[in-house]
Amino acid sequence: MERQTRAFDLAQARAETPGCAEVLHFNNAGAALMPQPVLEAVSAHLQREARHGGYEAAEEMREALTHVYEAVATLLGCQPSEVALLENATRAWDMAFYAIPFAPGDRILTGMAEYASNYLAFLQMSRRRGVRVEVIPDDEYGQISLSALRNALDEHVRLIALTHVPTNNGLVNPAAEVGRLAREAGVLYLLDATQSVGQMPLDVGAIGCDMLAATGRKYLRAPRGTGFLYVRQEVLEELEPPLIDLHSASWTAPDQYSLSPNARRFECWEASMANRLGLGAAIDYLLQWDQRQLWRRIRDLAYLLRTRLSPLPGVIVHDRGAVQGGIVTFTVEGQEAETIRQALRQQGINVSVVPREAALLDMQARGLQTLVRASVHYYNSEEEVERFSRTLEHLLTDGSLS
Known part of the structure; x- marks a missing residue:
């Protein structure tokens, strides 16, 4: 509905x-x-923790905390099981990027306006695994050139990583057009939506990305210390999180573990429940309007x-x-x-x-x-x-x- x-x-x-x-x-x-409802959600839960205890407060708000996943899913047009809640966009992006099983000779394609933290990760992966980082030039408007991207795609491209809205520019990169090229080539597509989520409507199905990372503090108007990651269910099993704990994985035997079957495998057990509730309140506040x-x-x-x-x-x-x-x-x-x-x-x-x-x-x-x-x-x-x-x-x- x-x-x-x-x-x-x-x-x-x-x-x-x-x-x-x-x-x-x-x-x-x-x-x-x-907005005021976000302030009230955060402050009310901090008061609840102070009066009842942190674990107990989270148990009392279990339904509301579950709703945060549903709110993100509504915002992005995906399933709640495809959503992981992280402490910021950088950690969300990192958990997706470092989960990709890169091999020597793999190619990463990105744009001229890529954000520094993302590009530093590319360089580190280049040193560690011998991957090649290749920058697609801009078109005449200053956005990523779709024709150049199409020409760069081959069987060695492992990932297209794109910043949707740069930190230093008013432009909006053509994310959905990039998604169509990625799907045609069968290439993983990671979108940094840090500056776009909350500014404009986003639908991960229409965009065609396999992974999307975003923050709460910017255009969503949520508290600092909030972020989330979308991972398409169909690619989940090929991604091994770089870090796991007793929340993202189960210790099944002294020498064995199993990962969460959904995007929770990218989360950490400890988090600010107050901030998460603030994130949910911020998304609900946004979604009241067109x-x-x-x-x-x-x-x-x-x-x-x-x-x-x-x-x-x-x-x-x-x-x-x-x-x-x-x-x-x-x-x-x-x-x-x-x-x-x-x-x-x-x-x-x-x-x-x-x-x-x-x-x-x-x-x-x-x-x-x-x-x-x-x-x-x-x-x-x-x-x-x-x-x-x-x-x-x-x-x-x-x-x-x-």
Whole structure:
């Protein structure tokens, strides 16, 4: 049965986000402001643990904790048994990547905008197993070239690994088109959805990925210390987790063990139950609205921000892509990105700075050292975009940054 959603209500979203009264938050690609139901879910369980005991509190909330898997499954269009809950996106991605039985001569195909942590894992696997890491060039829009990817596929390709939305760019890579190529070639496909989950609707069946890693703290608006991994059931048995414990595996004899038959094999027994409940509450909160409408709103806000920033003196917006999301990156001639960030922070405005090493291949190719990253969300307002632009213009013209 299809889940019922309702029209987005900006006033409600802002009223239910306590941080909106405190700060202009354009750092949603770092960590978004949590809504009140998420705060209540986390704090209530911490109180429950303090009063009843940690194990006992988890037992009391067993049904709600099981629901978190169901919420992730609804979000991604998969089965709860294909979901593992991890402490962050990096650990989720690592558990999938290091579970692949690479052999010398295997090829890993990735894109120019791949995230640093992922690429470091590629390099480590290259040293350990002798795999080859090959970067597919960008197309004319700055996204991964589908024609170049198609031409690179052969029987030695073991994995396509792609960052859906880069950390340093507004572009959205064509994940579903990559998925079609991966399926045609019979190649494993690992998608890093850290910046896309919560921004836009995601359906793992439509995307065609075998594995997907994501975080809670960014566009899902969940607590820090939450993440999850999707693993398609059909590929589960060929993946051996790099780490196991008494939760992910059973000790069946003194010299034998068996792995969990589902995605729980990628989990660790110990975790923050309060944070997990916060993740579930965040997903439930998101799913009350039409995600397509939210995605359109995020894109419209980001477009408005880019149009306001581009005419400002010395400001260069650096976003690429045929499709652009809520991340807006820019530089200011003659100014350090960190100086801009600190100046805006003093005005009650949050942004972040992306260093060169966060996406080294892309940043190096474009001659960029650091970027200011302003990332909008659906609860941000058009008035905040205007205030942000006016504030930056004032900082640039009144000598405050000199």
